Amino acid sequence: MKSTNTRTHILDTAQELIQTVGLNAMSYANISQAVGVRKASIHYYFPSKDDLLVALLERYSPYFLRVVDTILDAPESAEVKLRRYCGLFEATLSSGKQDKVCLCGMLGAEIKTLNTPLSEQISRFYQQNEIRLTQLLNQGLSAGVFNFPGDAAAMAQLIFSLLEGELLIARAGKGVPHFRGVVEQLMQLVKQ
Amino acid sequence: MKSTNTRTHILDTAQELIQTVGLNAMSYANISQAVGVRKASIHYYFPSKDDLLVALLERYSPYFLRVVDTILDAPESAEVKLRRYCGLFEATLSSGKQDKVCLCGMLGAEIKTLNTPLSEQISRFYQQNEIRLTQLLNQGLSAGVFNFPGDAAAMAQLIFSLLEGELLIARAGKGVPHFRGVVEQLMQLVKQ
DNA sequence: GTCTATAGCGCGATAGAC
DNA sequence: GTCTATCGCGCTATAGAC
Numbered sequence: 327m328k329s330t331n332t333r334t335h336i337l338d339t340a341q342e343l344i345q346t347v348g349l350n351a352m353s354y355a356n357i358s359q360a361v362g363v364r365k366a367s368i369h370y371y372f373p374s375k376d377d378l379l380v381a382l383l384e385r386y387s388p389y390f391l392r393v394v395d396t397i398l399d400a401p402e403s404a405e406v407k408l409r410r411y412c413g414l415f416e417a418t419l420s421s422g423k424q425d426k427v428c429l430c431g432m433l434g435a436e437i438k439t440l441n442t443p444l445s446e447q448i449s450r451f452y453q454q455n456e457i458r459l460t461q462l463l464n465q466g467l468s469a470g471v472f473n474f475p476g477d478a479a480a481m482a483q484l485i486f487s488l489l490e491g492e493l494l495i496a497r498a499g500k501g502v503p504h505f506r507g508v509v510e511q512l513m514q515l516v517k518q
Numbered sequence: 519m520k521s522t523n524t525r526t527h528i529l530d531t532a533q534e535l536i537q538t539v540g541l542n543a544m545s546y547a548n549i550s551q552a553v554g555v556r557k558a559s560i561h562y563y564f565p566s567k568d569d570l571l572v573a574l575l576e577r578y579s580p581y582f583l584r585v586v587d588t589i590l591d592a593p594e595s596a597e598v599k600l601r602r603y604c605g606l607f608e609a610t611l612s613s614g615k616q617d618k619v620c621l622c623g624m625l626g627a628e629i630k631t632l633n634t635p636l637s638e639q640i641s642r643f644y645q646q647n648e649i650r651l652t653q654l655l656n657q658g659l660s661a662g663v664f665n666f667p668g669d670a671a672a673m674a675q676l677i678f679s680l681l682e683g684e685l686l687i688a689r690a691g692k693g694v695p696h697f698r699g700v701v702e703q704l705m706q707l708v709k710q
Numbered sequence: 711g712t713c714t715a716t717a718g719c720g721c722g723a724t725a726g727a728c
Numbered sequence: 729g730t731c732t733a734t735c736g737c738g739c740t741a742t743a744g745a746c
Contacts, residue, residue, distance in 0.1 A: 332729080332730095346630060347630045347631060348627060348628050348630065348631060350542055350631070351630075351631070353720080353721065353722085354721080354722065354723085355720070355721075355722095363729090363730070363731090364730065364731060364732080365722085365723090366723090366724085366725095366730070366731065366732080366733095367729070367730050367731075369722085369723065369724080370729065370730075371729095373723080373724095374722080374723080375722070375723095424630070427627070431627075431683075431686070432627055434686040434687065434689070434690055435540060435619070435623075435624055435627035435628070435686055436540050436627070437689065437690055438538060438539045438540065438543075438616070439539060439540060439542070439543070445690065448690055449690040449691050452687055452690055452691060453691065474706075474707065475706040475707065475709075475710065476702070476703045476706040476707070477703075480699045480700065480702065480703035481703055483687075483696060483699060483700050483703070484680060484700045484703045484704060484707075486683075486687065487680055487683040487684040487686075487687045487688075487700060488676060488679055488680040488683055489683070490683040490686065490687060491623075491678075491679040491680055491681070491682040491683020491684065491686070492679040492683065494623065494626040494627055494679075494682065494683070495626065495644055495675075495678065495679045495682060496679075497626070497629065498626055498629055498637065498640055498641040498644055499641050499644060499645065504675060507672045507675060508672060508675050508676045508679060510668070510672065511668045511669075511672035511673055511675070511676050512676060514667040514668040515666065515667065515668070515707050517667075518667065518710070524711080524712095545738080545739065545740085546739075546740065546741085547738070547739075555711095555712070555713090556712065556713060556714080557740090557741090558712070558713065558714080558715095558741090558742085559711070559712050559713075561740085561741065561742080562711065562712075563711095565741080565742095566740080566741080567740070567741095
């Protein structure tokens with residue numbers, strides 16, 4: 327999290343604040359204290375809070391989806407790929423000293439406080455994940471390593487909502503063990 | 519939502535604000551405007567915001583769980599009971615003019631801004647739902663109407679996280695149709 | 711029980727010096 | 729690029745009249 331330049335340091339800090347506490351904790355005052363510059367310096371890089379949020383999403387979403395694409399293109403079984411995809415969310419939960427949720431999961435809760443371009447960016451993130459999960463599931467069905475009723479698209483939506491929700495629920499209680507238990511249950515469901 | 523007395527009207531309005539927009543929208547000013555009394559009158563019933571939140575949870579959680587108990591005790595198949603349980607969440611999403619999420623789901627996102635008694639109330643709500651879902655699933659397994667791999671407790675955790683997450687995800691996009699598709703997929707998974 | 715008035719704070723944002 | 733200083737706003741909360 328120690329960053330080479332101020333701009334990146336601000337982005338990292340802002341993201342951490344949202345993922346751990348929420349959008350409202352991402353204040354110029356809080357970022358200022360964590361980064362070690364004055365509030366006015368943050369306004370220099372990101373004049374308004376919306377500017378900062380847009381930059382955050384434009385960095386987070388493509389990065390996350392690129393990692394997902396890497397998982398999908400790897401020469402592994404669909405089962406391993408799905409475990410790795412779930413592992414991305416587990417890593418979010420357990421990275422750092424405080425439990426984190428997905429950036430777009432947290433912003434989903436606060437979506438009604440955001441303007442349209444921002445809410446569309448978040449909605450697009452959800453859709454893109456569902457699309458990739460559908461591909462992953464279809465790979466597994468074709469290869470015969472997955473065997474579940476219903477169709478892949480509905481299953482993909484189920485899995486994505488499950489992972490986003492699980493980050494929130496696990497954080498309130500048993501944490502990573504709760505998360506892992508649910509992922510194991512999911513793996514049994516898709517394999518049959 | 520038109521209430522007989524001011525106190526109830528305040529509670530109803532506060533809950534609606536949290537479920538649609540978030541905890542931060544539940545301000546004395548916003549409630550004041552919606553209820554038609556001055557801010558000071560709200561402080562008369564609920565001196566601090568925490569007092570209001572506690573009252574809200576002490577009303578919501580027992581009520582919701584009592585409805586769940588009614589579903590569990592009904593002379594229906596476990597399949598119908600599970601559909602009705604999911605229906606409680608769908609009703610939350612589609613009641614009113616704005617999409618709502620579960621009160622405790624929304625507060626789960628903002629849980630790190632709450633003090634310990636409140637976060638424990640929310641955590642307890644999650645646990646109580648998981649316990650009742652486990653019972654429901656075991657009923658279905660015993661009766662032979664459910665047939666899924668893994669154990670009922672893990673499946674219950676999966677379903678609860680799924681429903682809480684789905685409320686957030688569906689709100690950002692396709693709404694009720696998205697929700698229904700996921701519930702149908704879930705029903706196929708438990709029935710096999 | 712409901713009101714007016716006000717205190718005190720944190721917030722987002724801007725101007726202008728260096 | 730970073731700073732000090734400041735503005736105006738909305739917030740939670742309280743005192744005191746009616």
